[in-house]
Amino acid sequence: MSLIVQKFGGTSVADVEKIRAAARKAIRAQKQGHRVVMVVSAMGKNTDLLLKLAGDVSQSPPAREMDMLLSTGEQVSVALVAMAIDDLGSKAVSLTGGQIGMKTDDSFSKARIQSISTERIERLLDDGNIVVAAGFQGIDDDLNITTLGRGGSDTTAVALASVLGASACEIYTDVDGVYTTDPRLLPEARRVDVISYDEMLELASLGAGVMHNRSIEFAKKFNVPIHVRSSFSDAEGTMIVAETESKTAPVCGAAMTPNEARVTVLGVPDVPGKSLQVFSAIAEKKIAVDMVVQNVGRKGRADISFTVRQDDLKLTLAALDKVLPAIGADAVTFDDQVSKVSVVGVNMADQTNVASTMFRALADANVNIQMITTSEIKISTLVPRAEAGAALRAVHEVFRLHEKPADAKSWDQIRAERGETADLDTLVSRLQDDALEALTLTGISLTKHQARVTLYGVPDEPGIAADMFETIGQAKIFVDMIVQGYDGEDGSTSVSFTVDESDLKQSLEVAVAIREKHGMRDIQDGSDIAKITVSGIGLRSHTHVATVLFKQLADLGINIEMIGTSELQVNAVISATNSDKALERLSAAFAASLEAGR
The missing domain is CATH 3.30.2130.10 (VC0802-like)
Incomplete structure (x- = not known):
C-alpha cells in the first residue's frame, strides 16, 4: 500500500472549517487506498501571537525557551486535526516532533534534523490510523524541544516522505502552486506546471514563500517529488522534481x-x-x-x-x-x-x-x-x-514570464519520458545511514x-x-x-x-x-x-x-x-x-x- 505525506500550512488550518477541510482531504486519500501522514503547522497567525507575547515578557528571551514556546502552536493544531478526523469517522493519532522520533542538533531556532525513527509511525499506520505529525519541531540529545526555523514544517514533511519512502509529498497551501513570482506582488505572475529542484532552491532562498529552502535541499538530496497544491481547490498545482518545465526559456522565475x-x-x-x-x-x-x-x-x-x-x-x-x-x-x-x-x-x-x-x-x-x-x-x-x-x-x-514557453512540458509528459521509477528500497537504506541534513x-x-x-x-x-x-x-x-x-x-x-x-x-x-x-x-x-x-x-x-x-x-x-x-x-x-x-x-x-x- 502506497504512502502519502500531506503538509498543511498555517492558512490551511486557520479556523475550524479549514481544519475540517484538511481532515477530509486526508480521509479521502486514505479511502483511495493510501496510508496517510499529515504534517501540520500552527494555526494562522498563532506563531506571530506567540512571538509578540515573548517580546512583551522579555526584550531578549533565551533561545531554548523560545523554542519551548513556539512549539506549542503546532501541538494545538495536530490535536485539533486529529479530533476532526475522529469526528468524521476515521482513526487518527497526533504526535509531537519528539514523539515521531525526530532528533535534531541543539541549535535552537535553527535546528537541523539528524535522524528520524519511524517505528512508531509505521506501527500506527499499520493499525489504520492517519498520523498527524507536528511540523517545525524535534528534540535534541538532552530531550530539549528544538525548532527548525520559520517554514520548517515543509522540511518536516519532506524529511518524513524521505524516510518513509512516500510515493508523494503534497504541500497544501493558500496558493495553487509555484508562480513565476509572488502573485501578491504581480497579479500577472503565471503558475508553472513543473520546476526543477535547483530552480526552486534558488527561488526559495530568495524569498519565494511557497517552500522552505531546506525542504528543497532534502527533496533534491533524496529525489523526493513534491506536489504543491491549494488547500481550497483540486487544481493540479506544481511538481518540483529534477527536470525543468522548458529546455529553452532562459529564466523560469523572478x-x-x-x-x-x-x-x-x-x-x-x-x-x-x-x-x-x-x-x-x-x-x-x-x-x-x-x-x-x-x-x-x-x-x-x-x-x-x-x-x-x-x-x-x-x-x-x-x-x-x-x-x-x-x-x-x-x-x-x-x-x-x-x-x-x-x-x-x-x-x-x-x-x-x-x-x-x-x-x-x-x-x-x-x-x-x-x-x-x-x-x-x-x-x-x-x-x-x-x-x-x-x-x-x-x-x-522583459523575460515574458507571464507567458508559457512554447516547449513547456507537463509532469505527465516528463514522467512518461523517464520510463522508470526510483528504487525506493535503496533510497530508504541510504537514508538510514545518512545524517539527514548533513552537507552533501x-x-x-x-x-x-x-x-x-x-x-x-x-x-x-x-x-x-x-x-x-x-x-x-x-x-x-x-x-x-x-x-x-x-x-x-x-x-x-x-x-x-x-x-x-x-x-x-x-x-x-x-x-x-x-x-x-x-x-x-x-x-x-x-x-x-x-x-x-x-x-x-x-x-x-x-x-x-x-x-x-x-x-x-x-x-x-x-x-x-x-x-x-x-x-x-x-x-x-x-x-x-x-x-x-x-x-x-x-x-x-x-x-x-x-x-x-x-
Missing part, C-alpha cells in the same frame, strides 16, 4: 527579497586569510550570508561587501566589531534600506545575453543597481528598497585559463551596467562571473568580470571603449587565474562551507581575487599558480569535514 542589509568591510589588507577572518566570525553566529563581493585589491587594500537578512544585521555587526582590530580593516559600513531582485533559470548558463537583458530592463525602469553577483543559474542585483517593486516588474516583463557535496572542480577585467570608478547610476554588458555581448565575448561592489572612492563602484583567457585582449579593448564613454577612472586586468568551485546541497545554510574554503586557501598562501556564491555553488577566483594544490587540499578538507559531521 524573486524580490525585500528586507536585506548590505555590509561592507572597508580597507581589508589584501593578503591571504583575511576573508577567512571576516566570514568565520559570521559563521560562528550561524548567520547565512548571501551576495558576496570582494573587489580586486589596490594599494594593498580591498573592500568586502555582502548581504544578510535585515533581522541578522545587528548580530552581524556585533560579530564583526569583535574581530575588526585583528583583521586590520579600516571600518564597517552598512545599508539596511536595500532589497535584492533576482532571476533564476537552469538554461541561462548556455545563453549569453541574459545578464545584459536584465540590466537593460532595470535601466529602462530607472532602477539603480548597487551590487551584482552571478552564478550559473542565478543573477542577483541589489537595489534601493523603494525601487524594488518596479525592478521586479521590469525583469518579470556534488563536486569540487577547477576551471583554468581564466582572465579577469576590472573597471574602477563606474558611475553609480541607472543604465551603466546595461550598457557595459550589451557592449561586451555585441563583441561576442562570453562572460562567466560578474561582481559589482563599492569602489571605496568618490561613491562610485567597481565592476569585475571573468572571461576565457583567449578573450582577454578583446575584452580589454572593449573595456577601454566603455571607460572612455562613461568617464571611468581605471582598468585593471589579470591573467593566469583559475576558478575553484565547490558544488553541493546546503552550501549557504551550512555556514561553515566558506570558512573551510577560505582556510585552505589561506594555509597555502593563496589570495582570493573574486568570490561568487549561490545555493548550489561557492566560486573563488585565485591565481593559477597553486590552483592544483588548492584543489587537492580542498578535496581532502571537505572529505574530513563531512566525515566529522556525520
